[in-house]
Amino acid sequence: MSKALSVWVVDDDTSIRWVLEKALRAAGMQVTAFQSAEQALPALAGQQPDVLLTDVRMSGATGLELLAYVHQHHPHLPAIVMTAYTDLESAVAAFQGGAFEYLPKPFDINDAVSLVRRASQGQTKEVSPAQPVALLPELLGVAPAMQAVFRTIGRLSRSSLNVLIGGESGTGKELVARALHRHSPRAEGPFIALNTAAVTRELLESELYGHEKGAYTGAEHSRTGRFEQANGGTLFLDEIGDMPLDLQSRLLRVLAEGEFYRVGGSRPVRVDVRVIAATHQDLEAQVRAGTFRADLLHRLKVVRIDLPALRDRREDIPMMLNHYLTAAAAELNVAPKELSPAALQILTAAQWPGNVRELVNCCRHMTVTALGRQIGIDDLPAEAVPRNPEPGVSLVSAWVRELHRWAESASASSQSPLLSQALPDFERTLILVALTRCGGRRQEAARLLGWGRNTLTRKMRELGLEATQPNSSGLP
Helix, strand or coil: CCCCCEEEEECCCHHHHHHHHHHHHHCCCEEEEECCHHHHHHHHHHCCCCEEEEECCCCCCCHHHHHHHHHHHCCCCCEEEEECCCCHHHHHHHHHCCCCEEEECCCCHHHHHHHHHHHHHCCCCCCCCCCCCCCCCCCCCCCHHHHHHHHHHHHCCCCCCCEEEECCCCCCHHHHHHHHHHCCCCCCCCEEEEEHHHCCHHHHHHHHHCECCCCCCCCCCCECCHHHHCCCCEEEEECHHHCCHHHHHHHHHHHHHCEEECECCCCEEECCCEEEEEECCCHHHHHHHCCCCHHHHHHHCCEEEECCCHHHCHHHHHHHHHHHHHHHHHHHCCCCCEECHHHHHHHHHCCCCCHHHHHHHHHHHHHHHCCCCEECHHHCCHHHCCCCCCCCCHHHHHHHHHHHHHHHHHHHHCCCCHHHHHHHHHHHHHHHHHHHHCCCCHHHHHHHHCCCHHHHHHHHHHCCCCCCCCCCCCCC
């Protein structure tokens, strides 16, 4: 009979310990729980579990300090780091400290149990002690897609593999590239960026590889290119999908051999450069169309990171708006402004075709143009207001916008309670729409409204709608 898996759980949250203990024991594992790292450290001196789960932020010693001890004294013990602080810094610090996996809270308990089993079946390699890491605050997000990006950056923090970053324009591809550089063995080397779509085909070769004096008309001096400038560090090639085919061939050769010739040069130049490329295009489709080399794609796409569009991670938008409004206020040396609930709802529902870049500019715009401390609906840029959003979003947002304007006007010109003015018209409109939709059948209309038939009949009597024809608009 095989020995039961031994799992230690270290967390100062009683409920987390209880849930994990119950689930892991139900899965046939032996569980020992500790409410602090200080309790677990002495126990590790005498014995070792098969898997360790630890929270990051606890009173007293942190989970990262416990992780550093584990990988100094028990380098083969797989450790899973749990944290409710789902930022890039936590993810990178966990992986640099040798964590088997990074588990953001709240997590699915079945996923946690499965992860423990996977950790017990594989050993982590020995790593150097964790090093301090710098946080890039612009990389924000609690959405699962962004957490996957953070974990990938963390896993790559001890490597110099080439990376291809995909995603729509404005999603933050250069921010990710800079994060990959800053959290890599090349962090002390240069980070050089070049947008290949912003340089003409005639000049792009010289931009990449440099040129010798007299190489072409106007080349009065020798010039080092971006590859030489990035030697020992990282070269970020944005919009790589726009590179001409003949230059793709030369780039492939440089990636394969690590050397090149300057334009007009006869002496090879050797470099040690990590290349991170980015594109908003479908490179696989370009390969099929014959406009992008398949072998270059394979060289660039050792690891791929795909950034989600902002509209696909709406849960991050309120946090990002708050962050960039604060940043815009600091940039403009004014007091930070806050969004009204109605304005926040509209911005959260917006499509953001320019993604994070558009959101940043929107925050600057609102900080400059909003007269008061609070940003209302009328302070929003016209392009930020949804025109053709997702089904169910556009109508709600437009209705809220008009209601907000009406309430502001009515509150300034009337002494009557706002609800007593608005509620009858609100209910009358919904009732008439429901009756029309259901062909006058009250049972179905009541169900559509979320009422019982008797409630609908009473409301119609109170609002004087008993004689209203089903196909009549009846709108005030």
